[in-house]
Amino acid sequence: MDRLMGIYNKLYRHYGPQHWWPGDTRFEIVIGAILTQNTSWSNVEKAIVNMKPYLEPEILHRMDVNRLAEMIKPSGFFNVKANRIRNFLDWFSGKGYSFSRLMEMDVEELRKELLGINGVGRETADSIILYGLGKPVFVIDAYTRRLFGRLGFDMPDDYDDVRVIFENRLDRHEGLFNEYHALIVRHSKECCRKKPDCANCILASDCAAAAEKY
DNA sequence: CGCCAGGGCCATA
């Protein structure tokens, strides 16, 4: 079995299914993807709570941008992110605020259009496509780079180079990509960041850094 | 107190 799949199996056996994305609707997932840029999820949750009564595209699009900024304050970078949400909505209005319409699009074309929105970069676009629309693109983030770098994988600097490595080595299934990225985040938060104890890490035997150290 | 979070844009060279 491919080593990448073996690591996934270990993570899944240990942590179980993560039920990502943590959000009730496709639109909430889009908002969460923007709000979580360089921001802890706990702060994003506070902002989402404030937004709950208004979490529909048309309603949010009509809202004054300063009021929107005030609402998402706990997520940090609130002025920047309020404008980014607006930029997404400007584009989304052109699609009739219809997620069905996005589902019908060619994924490459959709990705290109999302990247054309000021404030939507590679990771945000891919999070929207994978978790918002349920289509198989592999989301790369800082956790992924750090974890697999430690595990001895070649991690190119370019985002898409890394993404293609994962997409080519794994079976192209939305469920797998969904769970794998969620498990990477879960493991990174719980083990690598919170308790950096590589000796007891479930991936210790896979980890070049740990093998050297201990 | 300082560090950092599930990034991305922009100016500059």
Next chain:
DNA sequence: TATGGCCATGGC
């Protein structure tokens, strides 16, 4: 292409 600065809150 590649650095560096900037955005800002809350948890630890």
